[in-house]
Amino acid sequence: MKLDRRAFLASTGALALSARPLLAGVAQSAPGAVFPASVRADFPLASAETYMNSAALHPVGTFAARAVEQGLAYRLRGPGEGRADFNVARQTELKAKYGALIGATANEIAFVSSTSDGENIVILGLDLPAKGGNVVIDELHFTSSFYLFKELEKQGVELRIVKHRDWKIDVNDMDRAIDRETRLVSLALVSNVNGYLHDCRAISRIAHDRGALVFADIIQAVGAVPVDVREMGIDFASAGTYKWLMGERGFGFLYVREDLQGTVLPTTRYGHRQITNFNRAEMTWEALPGAAMYEAGGIAVLLASMVSSGIDYVQALGVERIRTHAQRLTDRLQRELPPLGYTPLTPAGTATPIVAFGLRDAAATAKALQAGRVTATVVGNESRLRLSVSVFNTDEDIDRVVDVLSAGRPSTAG
Numbered sequence: 107m108k109l110d111r112r113a114f115l116a117s118t119g120a121l122a123l124s125a126r127p128l129l130a131g132v133a134q135s136a137p138g139a140v141f142p143a144s145v146r147a148d149f150p151l152a153s154a155e156t157y158m159n160s161a162a163l164h165p166v167g168t169f170a171a172r173a174v175e176q177g178l179a180y181r182l183r184g185p186g187e188g189r190a191d192f193n194v195a196r197q198t199e200l201k202a203k204y205g206a207l208i209g210a211t212a213n214e215i216a217f218v219s220s221t222s223d224g225e226n227i228v229i230l231g232l233d234l235p236a237k238g239g240n241v242v243i244d245e246l247h248f249t250s251s252f253y254l255f256k257e258l259e260k261q262g263v264e265l266r267i268v269k270h271r272d273w274k275i276d277v278n279d280m281d282r283a284i285d286r287e288t289r290l291v292s293l294a295l296v297s298n299v300n301g302y303l304h305d306c307r308a309i310s311r312i313a314h315d316r317g318a319l320v321f322a323d324i325i326q327a328v329g330a331v332p333v334d335v336r337e338m339g340i341d342f343a344s345a346g347t348y349k350w351l352m353g354e355r356g357f358g359f360l361y362v363r364e365d366l367q368g369t370v371l372p373t374t375r376y377g378h379r380q381i382t383n384f385n386r387a388e389m390t391w392e393a394l395p396g397a398a399m400y401e402a403g404g405i406a407v408l409l410a411s412m413v414s415s416g417i418d419y420v421q422a423l424g425v426e427r428i429r430t431h432a433q434r435l436t437d438r439l440q441r442e443l444p445p446l447g448y449t450p451l452t453p454a455g456t457a458t459p460i461v462a463f464g465l466r467d468a469a470a471t472a473k474a475l476q477a478g479r480v481t482a483t484v485v486g487n488e489s490r491l492r493l494s495v496s497v498f499n500t501d502e503d504i505d506r507v508v509d510v511l512s513a514g515r516p517s518t519a520g
Contacts, residue, residue, distance in 0.1 A: 140431035141423065145497050148419075152498040156480040156506045161298060161326060161460045161494035164352050166412075169419055173411040192407040192414075200410060203417045204359050207425075208324070208343065209334035213396030214367075216360040217405045221325045222250040224344025224360035225292075227400050228321055229254060231371040232290065239287040240264035242313075244275045246297035248323055255292070273300050273462075274453045277308045284309075288318040295333070295343075296326035300452045300492070301436075301460025303331065310339025319370070325349055325358075329420045330459050331429050335361055342371070350428075350459070350496070351420065353413030357406050362397050377402030428497055432459035435495045438504045446512050451490060460494045471511075478510035 146152050151165040180189040190196075201212040218224040234241065241255055241263055259265045266283045268275060275293075284291060291313040293304050310320045321342045327333050329350030335343055343361040347353030362371055373380070379401040381391040393399065420428065436452075439461050444450055449464035465471050468486040475482055483492040493507065 139500065140427055140434065141497055145423070146500065149496075149498040156478070156503050158493045158495060158499070158503065158507060159481045159483055160496040161301075161349060161492060162483050163355075164349050164496060165498070166354070167352050167416065167419060169415045170352060170354070170412040173415040174408050177408045177411050192411045196414070197405070197407075197410065200414045200417075203414065203421075205361075207333070207417060207421070208328055208361060209336050210361050211364065214361055214364050216362065216397035216400040217410070218344065218358045218360045218400075219356055219406075220358050221248075221323055221344045221346045222254075224342075224358060225251065225254065225321065225323065227360060227374070228342045228344070228362070228371060229258070229290075230374045231400075232319070234258055234263050234289055235261040237289050238262070239289040240266055240285075242266045242268065242280065242283045242288055242291045242318075244268040244280070244293060245270045246273075246275060246299050246302050247292065247294050248298055251292055251294070251323065270302075272453070273451045274302050275304060277305050277312075280309050281312050284312050284316055284318060286316050288313065288316060290319050290321060292321045292323075294323040294326065295338075295340075296324075296331065296458045296460065298326050298460070298492075299490075300462035301326075301456050301458040301494075302453060303327075303456060303458050306338040306340065314339060319366075326458070326460065329416075329425065329428070330432065331457060332425050335363075341366060347409070347413040347416065351413050352416030354409045357409035357413060360397065360400055362400065364396070367397060368399060373399045375400075375402045379403065379405075423497060429457055429459075431497060432495050433457050435499055435501070435504055436461045436493075438501070439493055439507070442504070442508050443511060446508075448491065448511065459496060460492060462490055462492045465489045465491050474510055474513065478506070478513075480507055480510050482507075 148167045148169065149165045150168070151157055157165060176188055176190065177192060180191055183189060198212060201215040205212050205215050218227065235258060241258070243251060243255060245267060255265050268279045268283050291309060293306070293309065295306055296303050306322065313320050319341045320339060322340045324333055324343045325345040326349060328345050329352070341363050344358065346355065346358040348355045380394055380399050382394055384391040436459060440450060440452070440454060443463055451462040451464055452460070466489070468484050468489050471491055472484040475484070485492070
């Protein structure tokens, strides 16, 4: 059985659209639970299987599906009751919503197609090969970033990769790697590998003291843990929306600190979303202010409407409560799987929704999970199991995972 880095994603169950308002008709929470049963009902896939893979792809919520329905209805029949375009005003509102979620202003937010798209805008704009010096990343970064920076290394950029110690990154090791020749420090705020949460404030302080800038991939953080780009000292950040923001693939956000826009980070692409008051006869126009300078063509408005609803949902639940809910469940996995022989690869007490474990037989583990209707990520070439929980997961889901993995442990545990 062939397994890649994203591994198997077995998804079944039809999308059931609900007409009830966001978080209305709330039922009582089960004993010890943070969220009521009505939250689970907002994600129909959760009733079709034991879904522990939101770090790969978050299930669609009924609220997001309604947003798409309304957008499609507008495209089919034009404006009317429950039918409206995701127009410029709503797009501006979305930037403000996302900005508020990460401690930024709307003028510091641009729309992009993915986390990697935003990262490429930053890296190309900084023109690192022309500046010389080095870039510092770490071993728990995302695959795309390794590929990107290894390609820059061919163009003369020195690449320094800080190794993990017991599956976490020691700030002292980052301190030794960052020097006066460092141009950029790039990190995944929450690692997709094992859920490790960086001490970003400490790393940013070191970087800034030595004249370096900081880029953060925050796709596995925003919506799952509190993020404040100013308090954390982040200069640039990028995130897709199909994980903890409960949106869909193909749409994302780029944050660029306001005082760096157009100077430290010029744009490297051009399009109509950057300008206004175009005069065809005189060939004149006015540049729009803020991070709009990093946008080019039209955006995926249906996907934008989905994440707009997703952010509303996240804010209604509260990020701190989301983190508390997730940590209670991941703490159970951290306690209950190691005695079965699954080796922890996530530092104890990690306050993110992601945990990882080492395996002896990845193919057998994948087969057992699939047979037990548990959706998770198995990375075959790294002998790694990743489990991730979201707002709809319950103690019963953890019980199911433990039962399935316990039954399979003679051939899978290591």
